[in-house]
Amino acid sequence: MAIQHHNVLSRRFITSLLAAAVMGASAQAIAQSGDQNDDPIKVGILHSLSGTMAISETVLKDTVEMLIEQQNDAGGLLGRQLEAVVVDPASNWPLFAERARELLAQEEVDVIFGNWTSVSRKAVLPVVEELNGLLFYPVQYEGEESSENVFYTGAAPNQQAIPAVEYLINEVGIERFALIGTDYVYPRTTNRILEAFLKDEHGIAQEDIMVNYTPFGHSDWQNIVSEIRRFGEEGKPTAVISTINGDANVPFYTELSNQGIDAADIPVIAFSVGEQELTGIDTGPLVGHLAAWNYFMSVDNDDNYDFIDAWIDYTGDEETVTNDPMEAHYIGFNMWAEAVRKAGTTDVDSVKDAIIGVTVPNLSGGYAAMMPNHHITKPVLIGEIQDNGQFDIVWQTPSTVAGDAWSDYLPGSRDLIADWRKPMECGNFNVVNGSCGGSTAAEEAEAALAE
């Protein structure tokens, strides 16, 4: 592993030497060697357009295409046009790896925007590392990862789950927690972190924590909701922390309202329910239930309204909505474009170096900066569901929060940090024994796919 690391280093060293030599030779010569520079910059889009995840990922493909169109209308990048290369991994995790290889090896794209589920990201990781690509991952995830080639523009647990629980305890006065999730890696890891956090930091007893997992697409929630109701009737203020993913949320919320569980009695705070997911639900009975994100469509900011208008015009649908992962792509795309401008080239290694520290506006009136651990700074917003399917922001962090790749609440990851700047260049550096663990992408991908 260490040898491989060394190889990458020396290759990069030579590349950058060469690049410097070429640039130093004559800037004019580069400008005149027109035929190569007229080639469009290729932007790979790796989102499922069919299968179960199509529901969430199709809009992300459209978002990147819209951003590319806008960039081209504004004159492209480095004087070159951008071109989208769209592939469909069809919600099939191993196929994600194949399609990523196709994008990098055959299409030779300069950057990839893609993935939604953690398991698909784990599948793509070794390919992107092997072929030295760039991947912008726009979805909130469980953390415990930092790759040299991946930029995590969604929230890490400390940018979503932890602040959300802090809000429930400090602002709402909740003392009992039901952790309800879909049965896969993201909910299980997040709930592990939350359980440790609740017990160690807030002294919540085991009996005041209820954990329940259901399969993907679960639709019969009668029993679980009734259990939650009883769990909440013991006299202590109770909240549900939901990591239920995908369309299983619709029957879950319907059952909640049918069984008369009101947000004022037992609020549900969700980490995977956004505007897109709510389009399938009559939100009247859900008013007051919460979600924690880093962006809501209802953010009162002119940049946001421009983005929404552009999106409505692009899709031609007056009723269409925007959501958090779309904003993450917006930020990621602009960061990448800025880094390319800064580096003066789309070369992966130069962009990787240039992008750390790049700061671009987000859609909520602040700025997002790329940190050395390849995570970005984000404000944390808590929103309450309104009857029109939008969220009303009831709380937000006073400033942005930097994403933490390795959770401080899990014993194994407490001592790890990630820093991709020279000279450390490590995704899992152990501050106690001062060593770098090396890339574990291949093993992790295997483990995730085996599940």
Add this chain to the structure above:
Amino acid sequence: MRRFLSLAMLCCLLLGVTLTAQAQTNTANSSPNDTAALALLDALDVDSYRDKGEAITAILQSDDERARDWLQALLDGRLQRADDGQFVVVLDNSGREWPVADALTNEPLGEMSRRDLDRVGINNALRNQLRSAIAVVDLYSPNLERRRTSAARLLGEVDSELVEPINELILEEDDSQVRTRLSQAVAIYRAEQGEMAGVEALTGSLHPRARVALNRAANGDDPVVADAARAALVSVEQNLKINRGVETLYFGLSLGSVLVLAAIGLAITFGVMGVINMAHGELMMLGAYTTWMMQQLLPGQPGLALVLSIPAGFLVAALVGVAIERSVIQFLKGRPLETLLATFGISLILQQLVRTGISPLNRTVITPEWMSGSLVINDALSLTINRMVVLIFALVVFAALMLIMRRTRLGLEVRAVTQNRAMARSMGIRATRVDIMTFALGSGVAGLAGVALSQLTNVGPNLGQNYIIDSFMVVVFGGVGNLWGTLVAGLSLGVINQVLEPWAGAVLAKIIVLVFIILFIQKRPRGLFPQKGRAAEG
């Protein structure tokens, strides 16, 4: 909260009479106090939720007759402020332009862009405060429904200052339901204070707030009261257990009814005709999409659209079923493996058609008012109405199918053709026509299942996939070719699943049920109700 409530209650006592009196004189002469009203609303437009809470109290204490409307609009998130500082009430907040009315005069102001409007935001704590405030105002309302809701809301929210006014109200109240609720509310307060009277009044009450109060009393200082509270709790727990049992049974039957609905069409095409139709789930999906389509055609009348969807869903699914039968299945007679593969292909085609033709995203099917909420049996047991409707619907569909198969000429012909095709044809029965009719019937019933499922689960291209395995499971478990078997199998699998779920979890419960069926089929390959006689041998 309580402090706020009693404050609210006090001012209501003072204003109760004036409020109703003023309400009758109408809002004609509102101009003189508009500055005061504006100041009241202005106080709401602050960042701190604590200040907002005080502003709400101020509104309540003012003798403005529009107070309740403002609070309701604030609660609904419709009280907003335009760029020029004018307070408006949004009448409809969908789309980019919203119709609004002046909050002070109620005059419509046309449409405003959402860019120009700022919502006066509230959070859950304020929502609680507003609901309680409105509840206290509503206790004096002439409207019975409002009084009932408000009395139910006060359980567990009564404090020392509220007790007396509520006791007075109990004496004046005509409606027994409101009276009971209010007395309960007072009893909960008394039990929490450790008073014997409260504990006695709460004995037998199943309301969770009552149980919390009894629990508190059981841990109180007075040993006599504590003993009484403990005894009351024991009987409550006993009662709760029974209710929980009934609830689980209902959950099971409801899940079972979904399984029966999904499987019963298959019981005809697969059970009676012997055709393995993997596209059965997609026929259900079409039924669900028909419901969505009907609701699009009849905007504003989701209930009517749903009722009309029953025949429409049946027809659509039946027609598609006939098309499948004519174009593919009839050529694959007696070749089950090829039928399986071909119909699986059809199922993929249908899914993709919907995905590209309509949208890959789920569609919203509205649940009509009369199907939402639950039927309250007692404080510990309420049965969700949408599931009850589906349960009844499943039984009706089953009964209708039984009638068709047993009492009509079509049913007779179907049975004849499936038992001995050659003999039936020689008796003059047009076997091909019977095939079409049977397949149409089975497919149509799948469409009906889809209409029902649109009320319980997501309407999307994948809807069918989630139910196809379960459907085959139920048919095989019940005994291929036997409708009664399908009914019993569906309902019992539902109940078994729901009994297992609380202690095994949803994932494990499903696995246990599957393993159970596999073992059962090993022992009795023909299912619960095997077909007997010569027909079974063929």
